[in-house]
Amino acid sequence: MSNNETKTQIPAGYRQNAQGHLIPEEMIKPIDIERDRLVGELMARAKRLSTEMREFKNLVFGDCAAFIQLSAEQYNSPIGGKKGNTTLHSFDGRYRIQLATADKVAFDERLQAAKALIDQCIGDWSAGSSPEIQVLVQQAFNTDKEGQVNTGRILALRRLEIKDKRWQEAMKAIGESVQVVGSKQYVRFYERVGDTEQYLPISLDMATA
Structure with a gap:
């Protein structure tokens, strides 16, 4: 049974507070209703964005892995640096995609x-x-x-x-x-600054965007 199916059925004209109590809407301050609306709308968008980011990450690694395999078949040779680290450039050199695998280590x-x-x-x-x-x-x-x-x-x-x-x-x-206990894949996107050799990252992190 899903979480939605186990939630209390809320009658029309009521809202459930954090303690699980049903409160008539006329007894709730307008600012509290407005806050609830704002949080609900932003949370719904955040969940959609989280899903899109997860799907995009899977798409990136899947497509890049397929391309690397295709390119390797052209030369009958494996492609990629240490631990499969790879950098792909657009034809004009404006864009760069870096794929990397980092080991997670622990100590015994x-x-x-x-x-x-x-x-x-x-x-x-x-x-x-x-x-x-x-x-x-x-x-x-x-x-x-x-x-x-x-x-x-x-x-x-x-x-x-x-x-x-x-x-x-x-x-x-x-x-x-030192024991290797796992690994994690990373992908980073860069765009060249004008005609220089400098590349700036395209942030997909809300904390730095």
Whole structure:
């Protein structure tokens, strides 16, 4: 049974409030009715747009995959960069479509062993160690609201040139603890600025549009 079928049947002249109570419309302030109308109209358009965006994304990946396969057959060779990353240009070079696949990584239990070794290092170095390194380590192992560490910050620790054997062992443990747990496809659209070599993104993100 759908959500619509389980909703309370609202009699004519009434509206249901957030607590599920039926309120006569004559008892509702006009500004509240107007707010309800506005939210309802915008939500309906947002849902339609969300569906269109999802269908467009499927269309883009489907059509581009078909074209890449067609082009590969012309030369009997696979097309695409690392992990299938591909860039397509219009004939005049004005437009660019970039398709990319990004791996989602996580760390297994060896990350905790690495953290223990790093804590030993920081403890022994505390008198003379760089405060910047201490801050970097602290930030790297901070977790977000879901209890997840920042992958980029953890991996960035491996770029620090520290010769302590414990630190080196910790960096080895971090490297070995990385597990690829999934991947996500991205598509980005660009338009060239005039006759320059600069391309500006065509935003499909409401936050940046």
